[in-house]
Amino acid sequence: MSTTIAPDRPARTGEAVPRATAGAVLGALMRQRLRRDRWQILIWLLCIALLAMFSASAIDQTYGDANARAQLIRLAIADPTIIVLRGLPQGTSLAAVAFFEIYTFLALLAGLMNTFLAVRHSRAEEESGRAELVGSTPAGRLLPTTATVLHAVAVNAALAVVTALGFIAAGLPAYGSFVAGAATAGAGFAFFAVGLLLAQLMNTSRGANGFAAAVVVLAYLVRGIGDAMGTPFGDGTHQRSAWPTWLSPIGWGEQFAPYTGDDWRPLLLQLGLAVLLIAAVFGLQAVRDSGAGLIPERAGRATARPALGGVFGLAWRLQWPTVLGWTIGGALGGLLAGALGTVINSSIADNPALSGIRDAIGRIGGGGSGPLTQLFISAIFSIIGVLAAACAVQTVIRLRQEEASGTAELVMSAPVTRTRWLFSYVAVGVIAVLAVLLAGAIASGLSAVAAGEGASTFGDSFAAAAAQVPVALVYLGVLTLVFVLVPSWTAPVGWAALGLGAFVGIFGGLVKLPEGVRHLSPFADAPVVVGDVDWTGGYWMLGITVVALAGAAALIRRRDFAIG
Known part of the structure; x- marks a missing residue:
């Protein structure tokens, strides 16, 4: 590999360098x-x-x-x-x-x-x-x-x-x-x-x-x-x-x-x-x-916990603070859904001139008809679904960071297969998705009951959370396949697909984007759990997730690690 010869004495920190140089x-x-x-x-x-x-x-x-x-x-x-x-x-x-x-x-x-x-x-x-x-x-x-x-x-x-x-x-x-x-x-x-x-x-x-x-x-x-x-x-x-x-x-x-x-x-x-x-x-x-860094690192333990003896334990240890942050975000979104649903319902009931807002909320929530509180909870959980998908995307990006930094190769020096290493992160991603949505569902149900809604709101909240599981998982599965095929594209494709998909799928109905454009986003095909329940889109997304992960498992063994 060719190198460029530096001057005899490199410049020290803060030392002026000749202008041309x-x-x-x-x-x-x-x-x-x-x-x-x-x-x-x-x-x-x-x-x-x-x-x-x-x-x-x-x-x-x-x-x-x-x-x-x-x-x-x-x-x-x-x-x-x-x-x-x-x-x-x-x-x-x-x-x-x-x-x-x-x-x-x-x-x-x-x-x-x-x-x-x-x-x-x-x-x-x-x-x-x-x-x-x-x-x-x-x-x-x-x-x-x-x-x-x-x-x-x-x-x-x-x-x-x-x-x-x-x-x-x-x-x-x-x-x-x-x-x-x-x-x-x-x-x-x-x-x-x-x-x-x-x-x-x-x-x-x-x-x-x-x-x-x-x-x-x-x-x-x-x-x-x-x-x-x-x-x-x-x-x-x-x-x-x-x-x-x-x-x-x-x-x-x-x-x-x-x-x-x-x-x-x-x-x-x-x-x-x-x-x-x-x-x-x-x-x-x-x-x-x-x-x-200016914030000092915390002193570590003298010996590792038993959980770090396995590849999954290591993957979880590296990512649990991130998962916790997204989970707190899901819980806050759930509190918003449960607490404000009753307020909006009573406001529209008292002012018929605001009845058009029901249609707007229904479009954000993916369609369906039913009680306004249920529609509002479904709409807010579309946004909580974005948080769950973002957590899944960040899990795959962490996978790429471990490979790029060379630490994944150190893990491979132990008796660990590439498929096992890959799916340890996928498993963390699945747990993260479920944690974010479960926290949102529990918070939504509790805040709705505290605001005066019936106990059935718990069921509405969990149904709305379950509808977002296939959406987040399809991002996890497809981005894992992108990581295996084109590693350097993992982060840009993940965040760009999530941002574009969230806007087109969630707010596309509000601004009436063409249906063909809207359905390019997984969020537009999330299962409808308000009124006539339809899980067709969820089944398709789960199938795509399984196929993408199977392809990633087959191909990860055929490529070299992409460091840097």
Whole structure:
């Protein structure tokens, strides 16, 4: 293998590098990042652009009439749960409604894309030992971080453009579309800085990714609470955010008010936060040891527990904190489903003008007819199903991380077959899916009974949870097959398929996407457990899962480990 000869004395940490050499090194590092991320970033950008375009087109087809859009916005303002899930109402024009429907979801995806990018080029590089090798060259320790920041700037500039083009392709005004693109990219870059800072604090890429993703989701929820607490004004089709919205970069993005206000000032908040956090990153990196996080590791046991003597015990030990986090999320979603179902039911009963919201909730829950509380529980469990599927996706990604880092080969040095190693992680994924949904079902039943519903709500909650099991398992099975066939695509395909599938399958019915498009998502074919029960889609997904896992088991023995 050819190597590049470094100067006689490599630059020390913080030491100035000759300008020509620094420029050449920075350019090489930028090219390396662009080449390494080209397919992952392309998938992310394409999915976000298509979501923007399809959402705006669906709004045009479904709510082309101004009166219909006004009714939709008034229903959203009357029911805070819709605002928590969607966004901030800012008028009834086609463009304003499209932004209300899709922006927060686009910003959530942009945040996840950026935090993963930040950790991949910082903490993951130190964890693998590559950062120390690069640091021994004229790059030192600061130029790679500089390259990563510039790489993120380029990626988010592209994100702003493709998001705007997606809206423009759907027929929305060009200037407002570029404002919307800037709002999305600004939130993404702010979360990139969050991920980069957490990479300095945590000792592992797994921990940094987990905390960064939690921050993104928390920002989404805080924004939703602030929007729901807001005050309607004007003719009742606009809402002003409450103070919690201003704690979230996603909430700042809403204040751009594309198509109605076109206010660029919130971009200063997003970029200002990013600059402050990136400056802190450079300061921390100059004083800490390479490979060490600022949060110290907990001292381990002198001897391992008996459970770690097997490959399944090891897989569970590596992932139980992640499973616990997703399970807590499922329980919180269950509490929301049980507690708010009764409130929404009584609100609509007292105000017949809000009866149209029943259809909206039914579309989110996959169809069916029945008591509104049951429909609402089914709708919320569609979202809890996303959490269960995300936990399954993260289990397979952990499988890929173990292989890429070389630790899987160490496991293979013991009397362990590749199939056994593979299915130990699959088993953890199945347990994780069941844990998330079971926690949601128990929490939903208990909160509904506490709110005054009958004991039958427990059965409704468990039925709604059971309907999401095949959906989460099909993500687990198919992504396991992707891992075996194309290992380097595991993470981008997993997250992109989950994000796109969640929007198309859950909210596609609300914006009336074409049925052919909706049924590309497993969430659209989840078993219907409200009214006429239909498990046909569940049986098909279980069959696909079994076939995918059988294919993975057969093929894992035929390929080499893909390290790096």
